[in-house]
Amino acid sequence: MADDYVHRTAITRLEVSDEQRDLLEETIAEWKRGCQLATDLAWGKCNTKSDVQPLAYDDVREQTDLGSQHAILATHQAAQAITGCLERRSSGKPVSKPTFTAPTVTYDTRTMTLFDDDTVSLSTTDSRVRCPLALPDADDGYQRQYLDADEWSVTESTLTARGGDYFLHIGFRRPKTDTERNTAEDGTVLGVDLGIENLAVTSTAYFFSGRQLTHDIREFEKVRAGLQQTGTRSAHRTLEQASGRELRYARDVLHRASNAIVDEALRYECDVIVFEDLTHIRERTSASWGHKWAFRTLYEQVEYKAESEGISVKQVGSAYTSKRCAECGFTADGNRPTRTDFRCQKCDSEANADYNAAKNIGMRYVRRGQQSSRRTGNSQLALKSGTVTPNGGFTTYPDGFDAEFMDKPRPQRANPSG
Known part of the structure; x- marks a missing residue:
């Protein structure tokens, strides 16, 4: 299989x-x-x-x-x-x-x-x-x-x-090793949402900005389009050089982002990191081809780095993760009035839209384990202030963790180490 x-x-x-x-x-x-x-x-x-x-x-x-x-x-x-x-x-x-x-x-x-x-x-x-x-x-x-x-x-x-x-x-x-097989339905789960404004947001409210990468990808694409239209041998050489610079720069950003995600999983003692299904992410985010490559590369980098730490990396279906309220479950188009804001029309909960999606992504994996044919799932979702189960069970973290308002984003740490 x-x-x-x-x-x-x-x-x-x-x-x-x-x-x-x-x-x-x-x-x-x-x-x-x-x-x-x-x-x-x-x-x-x-x-x-x-x-x-x-x-x-x-x-x-x-x-x-x-x-x-x-x-x-x-x-x-x-x-x-x-x-x-x-x-x-x-x-x-x-x-x-x-x-x-x-x-x-x-x-x-x-x-x-x-x-x-x-x-x-x-x-x-x-x-x-x-x-x-x-x-x-x-x-x-x-x-x-x-x-x-x-x-x-x-x-x-x-x-x-x-x-x-x-x-x-x-x-x-x-x-897979036996350990990798056995983490499918148990353990602590970190949800991750990928996007344009924020390259990655975790269910523990860690935000990795995507603004600079988005700006540079668009500039690279403008240069590429102009050189491809020129079509000369000199333009082709310049295009190769520009593509090489783009690749090195993007890989450096993705390297730092993947390190940060794995660090977050280790910090909160997570057994599984969960992303949304990347199949149609370009259509969902209105991203360019460059972003689609970046999302997939980031996923693959997290996958092999997490593996070395004994952490599994999974994907779940993406349907309605951006429109569903992570607090009460109400789903509606009007819940997301802007790209960055989420406001539930039923329970009035407010959150950053990407953070709300990250929690939905992680909780979808948790629920999947509990709904398996064996019903042996006993996993929980990692939040900023504690862990939560689908039935509302909440466990606060020990002293030493930041247990502040869980929808408040924590800024990205500078230059996570490799």
């Missing part, structure tokens, strides 16, 4: 020749065609992989240049996209048939092979291409902890074209 594994993603640029570039571009184009064809055939009929594959596989093979395994993966991608639409529809959101425009293509262990010499072989619409991974010079680059470790095995990965370069998001997984 997927839940029995810990998943990680290591991103690296590929060094490709002009001939390889043409093959990869053709493969991406055919992949998008194959996914769209499978979606068109299955839309309104079915959404599971086991149903979409037999329905669409033959057509994808006949009408595209994809190989047999990539044709199967395209039907699976279509099934996943349709399932996402159905989930949004069930939560009352408008949906339309998915369209595939992103310059990406999915690979699995049959269509991609990693070699010990830091090269990768990728299937294309014609022949396989073997490209060097553009890894950092230092042997301790973060990719090495997965590439060189026997306990991590390669799983489904994604090739993405961006700014004239090709980036391989290599998926890895390893089996």
Whole structure:
């Protein structure tokens, strides 16, 4: 089962020749065609992989240049996209048939092979291409902890074209330990909400500002758009340099934010850190592509840093977390009159909107454990002044913790240590 594994993603640029570039571009184009064809055939009929594959596989093979395994993966991608639409529809959101425009293509262990010499072989619409991974010079680059470790095995990965370069998001997984399996329904939970104004807010009222990162991401995107429109070789070199600066800056901010979240979990002796499902976070937050990458990278950084401390990291459904009152449970659009303010129309409770959402996210995980088939869940949500259970049970923290008004945000600590 997927839940029995810990998943990680290591991103690296590929060094490709002009001939390889043409093959990869053709493969991406055919992949998008194959996914769209499978979606068109299955839309309104079915959404599971086991149903979409037999329905669409033959057509994808006949009408595209994809190989047999990539044709199967395209039907699976279509099934996943349709399932996402159905989930949004069930939560009352408008949906339309998915369209595939992103310059990406999915690979699995049959269509991609990693070699010990830091090269990768990728299937294309014609022949396989073997490209060097553009890894950092230092042997301790973060990719090495997965590439060189026997306990991590390669799983489904994604090739993405961006700014004239090709980036391989290599998926890895390893089996969970017994400790990681046993924290699913017990322990203390830290809820985390991600956003634009505040990059991250915890259920313990810790706020990590996102204003500067948002400003810089938007400025980077303006520069990128102008350089891409120019299209000259000089502009391409400048774009590579700007992208490198952007990546280094953003990773530094996300590194500090992830450290702060894990520190908060340790401070409040939390066993689990819970985020909302990131699948549709770009639509929910009106974020740019840069923010979507930042949210996912932050989640992955928290995941591997928390793991080293024995803390699990989970995701829960995001429906109504921003509109539901964490105090009384009343849910309404009018509860959130502005992006930053939450005012319950039923119980008159007021809070920062992101903080209210963080508490809802954490409590949703707590409730899920208590509603499991075994009903063994005995977890509690960490707040600033104590812990709370779904039935209203509240335990104050010992002397030494700040037990002030729990909706008062605590400013972020400067430069948390690594």
